[in-house]
Amino acid sequence: MLDSDYTQRFLFDDSDVRGEWVELERSYAEVLAKHDYPEPVAQLLGELLAAAGLLVGTLKFDGLMVLQARSSGAVPLLMVECSSEREVRGIARFDAAQVTAGATFTELMPDGVLAMTIEPANGQRYQGIVSLDGVTLAESLSSYFASSEQLPTRFWLAADGRRACGMLLQQLPADRIREPEEREASWQHLRTLADTLSAEELLGLDAQTVLHRLYHEEQVRLFEPRPIVFRCSCSRERSASAVISLGQQDAELLIEEQGGEITIDCQFCNQRYSFDAADVAQLFAGAGTEGPSDTRH
Template identity: 35%
Template sequence: MSTSILQRFLLEDLDIRGAFVRLDDVWQALLATRNYPSTVRDLLGAMSAVASVIGGNLKQAGRLTIQLQGHGPVSLLVVDVTEALNLRGYAKTSDEVAGKVSIADLVGDGQLLLTLDMPGLRHPYQSYVPIEGNSVAEIFEHYLTQSEQQPAALHTAASSRGAACLFLQKLPDADRKDPDGWDRITRLAATVREEELLGLPAEELLIRLFHQETVRLLDAREVTHDWPQDWDKVRDMLRSLGRSELEAMLEEHGEILIHDDLSNHEYRFDAEDVAALFAEPPAEPRILH
């Protein structure tokens, strides 16, 4: 059972909805064999937690991808989550990152692209997210407020042991139910500490923050990192390069190493493996009559 959970909730008397996600085992899987500078690690963690919150709103089969590209120390950061909250992600970075720096310092003149791909869509839906703010929370707080026409508030935290996000959204009847409710709740949420986001169970955290409010917990959902290796796909890709090209690579490097950055898998092929690729014919495609 995953220890990474998305907990949605309602502040019923105020018409405010929210979600809290904490990534524990999933975060450890994303970090496995990777040695990111702490600033890059925390950026990936915050982005992964926010992606899980947004992905939790997908009502049908689909995939949400958040891609950050730039010309700073972080040239590429990708987080990908399905409607079932199956998450993966990685960052491509140089060795130039040192100390705490802003997101603008990390990506330079970067672009943040959100892509939603769902069955039935002729083309994936894409939206550029303005990089307005000094943190992932500020950027997506502004974006979600503008795109959904309802005020939103986000708080994120990330470290080597976990990543988390607290999300709040004001719904249309909030002012009618309590004109001061949204301001009160956002002030309370702003008191949350990183160690609370990373250490407290969802129910305890919400009660601690909003103990004078009526909090209704909705069904909790597991976040997973379940992306098995796909050897057949890699073998087909290598066959498409041709035997002479593969043998040249073996001559130069001694082996062929394929790294799937997004799913965090390595595939190694030696001379015997390459020979086997061409000794057996690839599986014939199944023809339907």
């Protein structure tokens, strides 16, 4: 039996097209448990989490991928991070007074912009930015690839506050089909069949069942699933580095202003890291991050 959180790759043997499938349940629940999100915001965040799971399977990198969507509307920020090890976390900022039941993507995020950033462990940072001009997040992500020099890619996404799922199709460089018109016809055929996929099917069926329903006349190879998990990358060490970056004089002044300790809260998981005067003195003495104060939740 498959784990509740995984990505799964598939290939069409007779076409220059590959795909990815993602299902998130436990990791999605852990992201939502950190904040009290209204249903439309929880759904939108789930879709972006699913998109990150799909994309990480198509990119060859060792490091971190960040998807960040900003807008002038009720949801000014959606942000998801997914590592090459398939460790994911996410957050949304919203104005509760503006979020109505059943609100659509375009209502929640008007005038939106999407940035995709790749931060490799070694190598040059990459970022691409595109307007969120689709009717759905999936359409906007598809437009991102259409407007860039990357491989043509289409997304299908769904989330309901309990599960977040999605499918991706990506056209590969010409190999099996080299004639341009035949190549385009094959790509359009596979996309058109995928467009018949409903949100209920995305959320209720596994990859094998969906691929058989859509492509029973095609030769499709489905690879082994790979697990994806929620994990926050915050730590006391990183928080200590932030304190050190202030400089000793400013850090000591901040302790006085804040009543005896500096507190750093992780926006993603709500973990709190506290540093009192003894901790700060130890940090600037070069003695490390393990001080008298324990991490407080």
